Amino acid sequence: MALDVARIKKDFPLLQQHVDGKRLVYLDSAASSQKPQAVLDAMDECYTTYFANVHRSVYKIAAEATERYEEARGKIAAFVGAPSPRGIVFGKNVTEAINLVAYTWGRANLHEGDAVVLTEMEHHANLVPWLMLKEERGIELRYLGIDDDYQLHLSNLDQLLDGAKLLSVTAMSNVLGTLTPVRHLADAAHAAGALCLVDGAQLIPHVPTDVTELGCDFFGFTGHKMCGPTGIGALWAREELLEQMPPFLGGGEMILDVRLDGWTPKEIPWKFEAGTPPIVEVIGLGAACDYLDSIGMDVVRQHEIDLTAYALRTLHERFGDDITIHGPADPHDRGGVLSIAFRDVHPHDVSQILDTQGVCVRAAHHCAKPLMRRLGVGATARASLYLYNDEADVDALADGLEETGKFFG
Amino acid sequence: MPGLEDLYREIILDHYRNPRNRGELPVPPAHRVEGFNPLCGDEVVIYFVLEGDRVADVRISGQGCSISQSSASMMSAAVKGKTVEEARALTRAFKAMMSIHEQSLDRPTDGAEGDGEAVAPDPNVKLGDLEALQGVVKFPVRIKCATLSWNTLLQGFDEANGANRVEGSAR
Numbered sequence: 001m002a003l004d005v006a007r008i009k010k011d012f013p014l015l016q017q018h019v020d021g022k023r024l025v026y027l028d029s030a031a032s033s034q035k036p037q038a039v040l041d042a043m044d045e046c047y048t049t050y051f052a053n054v055h056r057s058v059y060k061i062a063a064e065a066t067e068r069y070e071e072a073r074g075k076i077a078a079f080v081g082a083p084s085p086r087g088i089v090f091g092k093n094v095t096e097a098i099n100l101v102a103y104t105w106g107r108a109n110l111h112e113g114d115a116v117v118l119t120e121m122e123h124h125a126n127l128v129p130w131l132m133l134k135e136e137r138g139i140e141l142r143y144l145g146i147d148d149d150y151q152l153h154l155s156n157l158d159q160l161l162d163g164a165k166l167l168s169v170t171a172m173s174n175v176l177g178t179l180t181p182v183r184h185l186a187d188a189a190h191a192a193g194a195l196c197l198v199d200g201a202q203l204i205p206h207v208p209t210d211v212t213e214l215g216c217d218f219f220g221f222t223g224h225k226m227c228g229p230t231g232i233g234a235l236w237a238r239e240e241l242l243e244q245m246p247p248f249l250g251g252g253e254m255i256l257d258v259r260l261d262g263w264t265p266k267e268i269p270w271k272f273e274a275g276t277p278p279i280v281e282v283i284g285l286g287a288a289c290d291y292l293d294s295i296g297m298d299v300v301r302q303h304e305i306d307l308t309a310y311a312l313r314t315l316h317e318r319f320g321d322d323i324t325i326h327g328p329a330d331p332h333d334r335g336g337v338l339s340i341a342f343r344d345v346h347p348h349d350v351s352q353i354l355d356t357q358g359v360c361v362r363a364a365h366h367c368a369k370p371l372m373r374r375l376g377v378g379a380t381a382r383a384s385l386y387l388y389n390d391e392a393d394v395d396a397l398a399d400g401l402e403e404t405g406k407f408f409g
Numbered sequence: 410m411p412g413l414e415d416l417y418r419e420i421i422l423d424h425y426r427n428p429r430n431r432g433e434l435p436v437p438p439a440h441r442v443e444g445f446n447p448l449c450g451d452e453v454v455i456y457f458v459l460e461g462d463r464v465a466d467v468r469i470s471g472q473g474c475s476i477s478q479s480s481a482s483m484m485s486a487a488v489k490g491k492t493v494e495e496a497r498a499l500t501r502a503f504k505a506m507m508s509i510h511e512q513s514l515d516r517p518t519d520g521a522e523g524d525g526e527a528v529a530p531d532p533n534v535k536l537g538d539l540e541a542l543q544g545v546v547k548f549p550v551r552i553k554c555a556t557l558s559w560n561t562l563l564q565g566f567d568e569a570n571g572a573n574r575v576e577g578s579a580r
Contacts, residue, residue: 352413356412356413
């Protein structure tokens with residue numbers, strides 16, 4: 001079933017806007033997605049009818065807030081295919097999820113000389129926490145490279161995993177759109193006696209995801225890229241790992257008992273959630289899961305494959321050798337992230353001209369500087385597609401590039 | 410809304426397409442200093458030779474957008490042959506022009522969008538061609554592109570000054 005994008009667009013109030021008389025063409029969903037009315041309504045309803053702190057009081061609205069908050073955890077768990085909500089730990093984004101693993105599991109299990117395997121296409125969120133542990137503990141970092149077809153170079157995978165304790169890898173590159181073979185990577189990690197952490201920030205919003213089928217041990221994701229609010233993300237982990245891991249931050253909410261000479265943590269997942277949580281954001285993320293489920297993630301994925309194919313075809317036909325799109329050629333191997341080099345015009349200037357046409361793209365290193373160095377570029381102009389984009393949006397991008405070409409001669 | 414012609418003046422595009430003083434200089438005798446804009450990944454590397462207190466030669470390398478590259482090119486042409494003090498005065502005047510506080514934009518100015526320190530420009534310093542970059546102020550996110558090379562040059566002067574003092578005291 002094809003996606004009715006005209007109807008979807010109506011669900012997103014921000015997309016109805018015009019900027020300087022031009023239709024707003026939002027092509028920056030890999031940075032953050034727009035929010036449907038249903039998510040805004042769910043958050044508004046909480047604030048205006050049943051808001052109270054959770055897990056504390058017996059009065060009616062506090063009980064309802066707690067119930068709806070934990071109900072949202074259940075929706076989010078189901079959305080990612082987690083066997084139980086007990087495996088879902090809330091944090092503010094995927095960066096916090098990965099840091100949680102590095103601080104708790106990492107500090108309990110990684111010692112001088114232990115190896116962690118990463119890839120050259122990681123976001124800084126999956127590099128810096130491990131670089132920090134390298135400085136602090138003297139762990140060894142090894143990197144899977146990238147082939148010229150923008151796929152991970154796998155021929156030395158077993159060699160890199162030999163003796164390693166953890167493989168931490170993105171499921172979809174935020175720069176190239178490359179979908180990595182997570183199941184294969186997780187199986188290889190386990191065969192080598194290592195655990196597997198997956199950065200799912202770009203995967204979850206766009207591709208039907210089941211963490212059990214992926215076979216990984218940790219899976220981090222973020223709400224604001226999947227139609228949810230900012231300030232809420234989650235770590236899913238196998239429950240027996242969470243049971244063994246020491247807590248993360250200390251404070252209220254995460255304790256069963258506190259004495260002047262000690263403390264006892266709560267059970268999972270709450271032992272990792274210190275302080276008042278982002279209650280309304282969790283409820284908003286639950287509503288985002290409902291919204292995406294109502295459309296069907298398989299329908300979203302098919303729409304993005306079709307639209308990415310259209311975009312690649314259109315841009316290559318119209319601009320030929322003037323354009324390079326860094327990423328896999330086959331839309332089935334990638335998400336709708338188009339990292340564009342246009343002639344020799346700097347991405348910053350490309351995005352400035354596109355802005356005058358109402359077209360929003362990101363121009364920068366996309367928090368993946370090692371990958372930029374590997375590609376031999378300082379930055380790219382990145383257009384990223386989502387369920388509310390259509391062929392007219394891609395055409396607006398192409399028209400904007402045409403203007404850019406004229407302007408810079 | 411300010412138009413693109415405010416940002417991309419012809420002289421700016423000319424310096425972007427035909428950058429002046431592009432290249433490197435042997436270190437030493439040249440001083441070398443790097444500047445980064447973490448927002449967009451722009452990098453500038455400035456080489457300059459001091460003869461006494463005069464900037465005898467300057468070269469620019471690195472990569473970046475049209476605004477950062479043309480600003481660096483125009484800066485190189487403007488400071489070459491000047492004394493360090495004259496170049497510092499020019500930098501103050503340029504940064505004052507780039508300061509959002511000077512402009513009546515219809516948004517609150519808390520200093521976060523502007524470029525840093527308080528500057529007291531000498532009214533006698535003439536900016537000449539550099540005034541073409543004034544339109545950048547209407548595009549606040551691009552101000553850091555325009556000031557990157559100037560801040561880097563100031564850092565280079567400070568480092569050269571420090572190095573000279575160390576050398577001087579060692580003698």
